[in-house]
Amino acid sequence: MNAQALWYLEGLDLFGKLCPIKSKQNESVSKPEKYNSGETIYIPQQKAEYLHVIVQGRVKIGRYLEDGKEATKTILGQGEVFGEMILVGEEKRTDFAEVMENNTLICSLGMDELQNIMLHDKDMSLRVMKWMGLRIQKLERKIELLAFRDVRTRIVEFLKDAAEWKGKPIGHEILIRTKLTHKDIATLTATSRQTVSEVLNELRKENQIYFERGKILIRDIDSLS
Numbered sequence: 001m002n003a004q005a006l007w008y009l010e011g012l013d014l015f016g017k018l019c020p021i022k023s024k025q026n027e028s029v030s031k032p033e034k035y036n037s038g039e040t041i042y043i044p045q046q047k048a049e050y051l052h053v054i055v056q057g058r059v060k061i062g063r064y065l066e067d068g069k070e071a072t073k074t075i076l077g078q079g080e081v082f083g084e085m086i087l088v089g090e091e092k093r094t095d096f097a098e099v100m101e102n103n104t105l106i107c108s109l110g111m112d113e114l115q116n117i118m119l120h121d122k123d124m125s126l127r128v129m130k131w132m133g134l135r136i137q138k139l140e141r142k143i144e145l146l147a148f149r150d151v152r153t154r155i156v157e158f159l160k161d162a163a164e165w166k167g168k169p170i171g172h173e174i175l176i177r178t179k180l181t182h183k184d185i186a187t188l189t190a191t192s193r194q195t196v197s198e199v200l201n202e203l204r205k206e207n208q209i210y211f212e213r214g215k216i217l218i219r220d221i222d223s224l225s
Helices: 084-088 111-119 122-148 151-166 182-189 193-205
Strands: 033-035 040-042 050-056 059-064 070-076 096-099 104-110 168-170 173-177 209-212 215-218
Touching: 050 084, 070 182, 084 122, 104 111, 111 122, 151 173, 151 182, 151 193, 151 215, 182 193, 193 209
Parallel strands: none
Antiparallel strands: 033 104, 040 096, 050 104, 059 070, 059 096, 168 173, 173 215, 209 215
């Protein structure tokens, strides 16, 4: 696995360790809470108290800019973790976390609960350390792409990362199943919805990819450019 792959998806199954639905032995872990689209889990300046795990649904993590606009940093789905800055001493949130789908379920763990789990599970401690390292690598990769690559390259690299992380080989092709819209991809690659649509249509005309709602098929990952 490429340790720098895909800035908006995690790869370590902390979900299996932190959520009672998958980890019945952790009885101290709180049960999932249900949220609907548009609800916030936390906002900037709110006291940082919990690490959150997504049981089902999607959550957008972002930041409010000085002009009042939103900057989306990442979109997370089932099994993924957010609010992790409490692990390095964050006292107040600097980002916001907003639910993107109805019936989203989220487990929330306080630091005492998390420390207790890590104290009695060395594998869990190693997972958290590796996960934090991947967070840093993904941030570095995103900065590199946004600073030094043109828009087409950013979108192509996004597809390559998604293929490596979530793609399913079908012969020589790779199928990516995703709930991300063109608008979502635009926010994650610092482009516009129109630009994403134009680039994806160009790639389809060149027979490098095929896409329809919820699916992207990459013809040849090695020649995708």
